Each structure stands twice: as C-alpha cells, then as structure tokens.
Amino acid sequence: MGSGTRRGDAAESTRMIERKTISIMKACELVGVSRRTIYNWIASGKVEYVRTAGGSVRIFVDTLWREPERAAALTPKEAS
Numbered sequence: 001m002g003s004g005t006r007r008g009d010a011a012e013s014t015r016m017i018e019r020k021t022i023s024i025m026k027a028c029e030l031v032g033v034s035r036r037t038i039y040n041w042i043a044s045g046k047v048e049y050v051r052t053a054g055g056s057v058r059i060f061v062d063t064l065w066r067e068p069e070r071a072a073a074l075t076p077k078e079a080s
Contacts, residue, residue: 021058031064
C-alpha cells in the first residue's frame, strides 16, 4: 500500500512541475486586461501565481481560463 502513496505523491509533484506559467505582461496580452486587473485577480484568488526566487510573479496559465463559477467556489487554500 505504501508504494501506491509514493506514486501518487510523485504524480502530484510531476503535475505541479508541468503547469505552465507566464509573466504578468504576457497574461495581460493573452486576456486583454491591464496589469492592475491581473493584480486584482491575484488578490481576490481568481488566478493562481507563484513567486520566483528572484521575486518575479508568474501566473499559472490554466487559471486564466477557468470558469468564473469555479473561481468563486474555491476555498482560500485552493486559491493560493
């Protein structure tokens, strides 16, 4: 049983690594909004992001396109 858990953990780690991120400016271009809008979306949990070691913010592309109903239904833990 323990090995099944490890495989699940490995799959989860791989999935996180494979998520594509883009810069805030690229996100603005893709969805046609301002930087301020992207920052507002980050603050409200509508999009997910990661901060790089250098301090830059990168947006997870898959969260730019999710349904608004899904974003509203997320718990704070899921949104961060």
